[in-house]
Amino acid sequence: MAAKLEGRAYLFCFVDAVLNKLSSLDVNSTPTAKKLADQKLLQRLRNSLRATRLVLDDAEQKQIRDQEVNKWLVDLQDALYLADDLMDELSTKAAAATPTQRDPGNSSYHYHYAVDSVVEYSDGDEIRIVESMQDIVDKLEASVEEKDYLGLKQGVAKDMEDMSWRIQSSLVECSDIYGRNDDKEAILKLLLDNTCDDKLSVISIEGIGGIGKTTLAQLVYNDARVKEKFAIKAWVCVATKFDLVNITKAIMEDITSSPCNIVNLNSIQTELKEKLTEKTFLVVLDDVWDNQQNLWDNFLKPFLSGNKGSKILLTTRNKNVDSVMSTTNLHYKLDILSPNDCWSIFLKHSFLSTNSRQYVILEQIGKKIVKKCKGLPLAVKTLGGLLRNKDNEEDWENILESEIWKLSEDESKIVPALRVSYHYLPSHLKRCFVYCSLYPEDYQFDKEKLILLWMAEDFVQPIENYTLENISRAYFDELVARSFFQPSSKNVSLFVMHDLMHDLATYFAGKFYFSVRRFGDPEKICSKTRHLSYMVNHHDGILRLGEA
Template identity: 35%
Template sequence: MAAFVFSAANKVLQELGDLAYEEVRIAYGVKTELEKLRSTMGTVQLVLKDAEKKQASDENIRHWLKQLKDIFYDIEDVVDEFAAETLRAQVVNQESITQKVRHFFSASNPLAFRFRMSHRIKDVREKLDEIAAQKVRFHELVEQGIDDKSLMHKERYRDTTYSYVQTSNVIGRDEDRKKIRKTLIGFNNLTARNVSVVPIVGIGGLGKTSLTKLVYNDEQVVKHFPCRMWVCVSQNFVVSNVLKDMIKSATGEDCDKFNMEQLHKCLRDALLGKRFILVLDDVWSDDRQTWMDLMGLLEVGDSGSKVIVTTRSPQVANVMGGTNNVSTHDLKGLSPKESMSLFVQWAFGDPKAAKRHPELLEIGDEIVTKCKGVPLAVRTVGSLLYSKRDKRDWLLIKNNGIWELEQSENDILPALRLSYDEMPSHLKRCFVYCSIFPKRFEFDSEDLIQFWMAHNLIRSPNKDQDLEDVGEQYVKELWMRSFFEDFRDRGYYYTFSMHDLIHDLCLSMAQNDCSIVYSAAQEVDESVRHLSFTEFELPNGQQVPKCLSMLRNVRTITFPEVDILFQSLDNQSFVDACIPRFKYLRFLDLSNSSFEVLPSSISKLIHLRYFDISVNQRIEKLPKAVSKLQSLQTFRFSGCSELVKLPDGMRNLISLRHLTLTTQEEHLTDSGVGNITSLRSLVLAACENLENLSICTS
C-alpha cells in the first residue's frame, strides 16, 4: 500500500506546487494553507519508504497508510476544484482567457469561492497534520528520503540465483529444454557473429530460471561448451559487477579490485578462442548501447558461443536478441496435468501419500486451476498445505483464493511485486487503476488512455507533447514490463490483455480503492472510489443498489462487459440517483444503457472528464447543463439514434479533446462543436442528415 500512497503523494505534491505558485498567487490565505499542506506531505513522504517494508508485520502501520491514502484523495479533490473553477472563469469571462491566473477570482461570487476553499484546504490540512502526527507512535520508522523509482531495496535481489537445480524438482519442462538445447548446440552458424543470444521471456514465477538451470546443466550442453558462466544480473544493473561475476564464474578468479581496463583484459583472456555459454539471468535493462558494448567484449569467443538471457520484458529480449536469427523462447504455463503433479509433490511429498486422501486431491485440483499453470504459484499453495490434512483447511484456501493468504518473500505475489516496485511512480497508479476491469478483459489502448486521463494520471514532460502520446508510451512500457500480454497493433490503437496473476497483483495493490460489482446485493467497502459492474442486472425501478447506498466518494462508474441487452432495462432511476449522489465522478460510462432523460444535475459534476452514453436508443435530447462540464475531455454519444439536437453551448466545453456523436441535425454550427479548440478527434457516426460542419482551426 505504501508504494501506492507514495505515487499518489508525488502526484499531489506536484499539483499543489503548481497551484500554490500559479493559480492562487494573490490569495494569500489560501496560499499559506497550501504551503503548510505541502510541508506536512513532504515530511510524511520521508517515512513511506520504511513503512512499506514494515507494514506486512504491523497492522497499525497498514491502518496509518490507509488513512494517508484517503486524505490524499481528499487533497486531490480540492486541487481539482481549483482547476475546475479556473476553467469556469475562462468561459464566464472569455475576454480574460489569455490572461494570467491572477484573474482567477474575478468570476461571479469570487469572495464566496475563496472563503469556502480556504476552509476546505484548512480542513484537509488539519486532518493530514493529525494523521502525520501519529507516525511518532511508530518509533521504528526511519526517514529514508524520497526515491521515485522504488520503495524496495534493490540490492537484496542481487546474486539470488545460481546454476544448480535438482532435476526431479522441475516438472513439465522437457520439451522446452529439448528445444532450447537444439538451438544451443544444433545451429552454430545462424549469424556472422561468433556469439548469438537466446532470450527466454515470461512473467515472474513462470520458471524461466529453473528451465535455464536444466539447460545449463544438461549433459550434452556441458560437453558442447568448454567454458560456462552463470550471472544473475537482476534489476540493479552495474556493468563492472556483471564483468566480475562472469570472470569469477569462468575462471574462479576474484577480481573485485580490478578497474574496468583490467576487467576487460581479464575477460578477453578467459574467453579467447573458447566456445562458451553465458547465462544472464533476470535481466531488466533495455539499454541497447550497454548491451552492444558487452557483446563486443564477448566476440573474442569461438564461433557457436551462446548467451541465454532470461527476462520478463519482451523489449529486453528484442534489444539483446534483435541482431540474431534466433527466435525468442516464450515460456508458457504448465498443463493442468503437469501443474497437478507439481502440486502433489509440494503438498504431499509423494503420489502414494496423495492417493490416501482422494477428497483433498479433488479440492486440490480446483485450487491448482486457480494457479493458471504458473509453477511458482502451484509450489506456493502446495507448500502452504503441506502436512495439513484437515479438509476445512483446504476448502478455506480454495474458497478464499491463494492471494488472500499470507505471503513470504519467495512466493508468487512478492515475485510479481518486484516488477511492480520497479516501476516509476507515474506508472504505478496507471497499473493499479486497471484492476477496475475484470479478468481476461480485452483492453483498447485508446479507451484505457482516456480512462487514465480522466483521473489525471498522465503527466506530459513538456507542453509540446500531447497527453494521448504520453499515454501510449505508458501502455507500451507496461507491455514491455510484461504487465500486458497478447499485444496487437490495430493500426490506430492497440489491444491487449492482462494475465490473471498480474490482475491479482493489480487488485492487491488497489486494496479497497477499486471494486468489481457482480450483483445489486453485493456489499462494497465504503472507502471504494472506483466501481465497475459486470454480469450485472439492475431491477427495474430500483433507485440505488444496496452496494452503492453507503458510498459518497465514487470517482468511476463503468459497465465494461455489459451486454447490449442491458438496454432492455429501464436505467432512469439508477441515473437519477447516481448523478447527484457522486459529485466527485471523473469517469462515467453509461454506454448501452437505456434512459430517456439526462438530469440537469449533471452540471454539478465539475470533476467529470469522461462521459459516455453511446448506444442509448431512447434519449432524445441532452440538457443545456452539459455545456457546464468544463473539465470534460471525452464525450461519447454515438448510436443515440433518437437524439434530434445537440445541446446549445457546446463551445463552452473548452477542455474537450475527443467527441463521438450521432445526430439528426443538418448543420452543427449552431451548437458550437466547430469552435471547440481543444478537440483532438471527432467521430461522426450515422449522421445521415449532416450537410455542413465548420471547424475552427485557430
C-alpha cells in the same frame, strides 16, 4: 518514450499532480489580510506535500510488513484525493471567471488561476473552501509528523529489502520439472546452432514472474550437449540492479572458480577478455531488468572476442531488455503450464498420496486450487508445499478460499516474486496497472478503450511533441513488455491479465477501488473509495433502466 527502469512509489505521480495544480493557482498581488492568509495556507499545503513526497519510496516497500506504514499510506492517499478535488474545484471556478474579475495588469493570468476570483463568490462557499483546505492541510501535516515516528527514510530505495527468495544457483533437480521438454529442446536448438555469422548471439527467455524461466535456463545449462559444446560456462543471478563491476566480477569468479579482487572495471574486463579469446562460451544472466543501452554496450565489450557460436542466455520479465543489444537477438516467450503438468507438480509438493482415504475429496479441492494458479508453476509449488502431508479437508479448504496476499512471505514466494515486478514499475505505470483492478478476472482488454480511460483519469503525463493517445499507447506497450498483460488466446487484438497479476493490482488498489460483481451484493463501499466499477448482468434492473 519507454520508461526508465527505476521504480517510483505509486503515490509519487499523484503528489506531483497535486503540486502542479497548486502551482497553477495564484493569489492576487493586492496584499489584503485575507489573501495573505490564503497564501500561508497554500504554502503549508505545498510544504506538506513536498515533505511526504520524500519518503514515499521507503513507505511503499515497508507497507507489506508494517501495517502502521500501510495505514499511513492509506490516510495520505485519502488526503491527496481531497486535495486534488479541491484544486480542481478552485481551478474550474477560476477558469469560469469573467476577464473583468481577473487582474488586467497581470500579464500571466493566462497561465495562472487567480485565487481571489474564486473565493469571492459567496461567504458560504468561501468559508466551506477555506475550511476544506484547512482540514486537508491538518491531515497532511499530521502525516509529516508521523513519518518520523514510523522511521520512514528519504530518498529512492535502490533494491527490494529482501531478495532471499531468488534462486542463486545453476543447479536444478530434474525430477521436479514437468511440462518443459519441448521448451528445453527449443532453447537447446538455439544454443547449439552455429549457422549465425556473428561471433556472439543473445537469447532471451521471457515471461511473467514465477512461470519457470530460471528453471528452464537451469535445465539447458546442465544438459550434456551444452557441456560438450561450450568450453567455458558461467551463471550469474543479476536480480534488479545491473552493476557492471559486480556482474563482470561474478562471471570471472564463476569461470575461474576463485575470488576476483579487482575493483576497476577496465582491468576486470581486460582479464575476462583474455579468458574468452578464441573460446566458445555460454554465459547465463538470470533475471535481468535493465534496458539501458549504454550499460549493455559497455558490458558486452569483452564478450566479442570469443569464437563464433558463443552465446549469452538471458531470463527476463521485460522483452525490451534484449532489444538494446547490438548483437543477434533471439526471443523465446515461455508459456504457462498445462493443467495436467500443474497437477503433477501439486501432487509432488503436497505429498498427497493416492492411497489416502481422503484422496477423492482432497483431489477435488486440490484441482480447484491448481486451477486458481492459472498455469504458474511457482504458485502451484508454493500452495502445494503449504499442504504438505496434510490430509485435513479444512486445511485444504482454507488454502482454496484464502487470498494469496494474506499469506506471509515466509509461507509464499509468490508475494515477493510478483511484487518485485510491481515495485520496479515507474509511478505513472503503477497507477495505470492498479486501475485495472476494477475489471473482473479473465477480462479481455481492448487497448484503445483502456487508454482512453487512463487519459480521462488524468493518469497520462504530457510529453512535448507527443499526443496523449500515443503516450498512453506507449504505457500499455510497456506493461505488455513487462508481462503485466498478455495477448489473449481467444482474440489476438485483445489482452488478458494473469489472475495473480490481477490479484496484485487489487492488493495495491486497496480501499480506493471497489468493484461490484453482482447487483444487490451486501458488501459496503468504503468511505475512501474513489473508483467504482460494476459489471452489468443481463438480468439486472440497472441494465433495464439503461435500455428504457
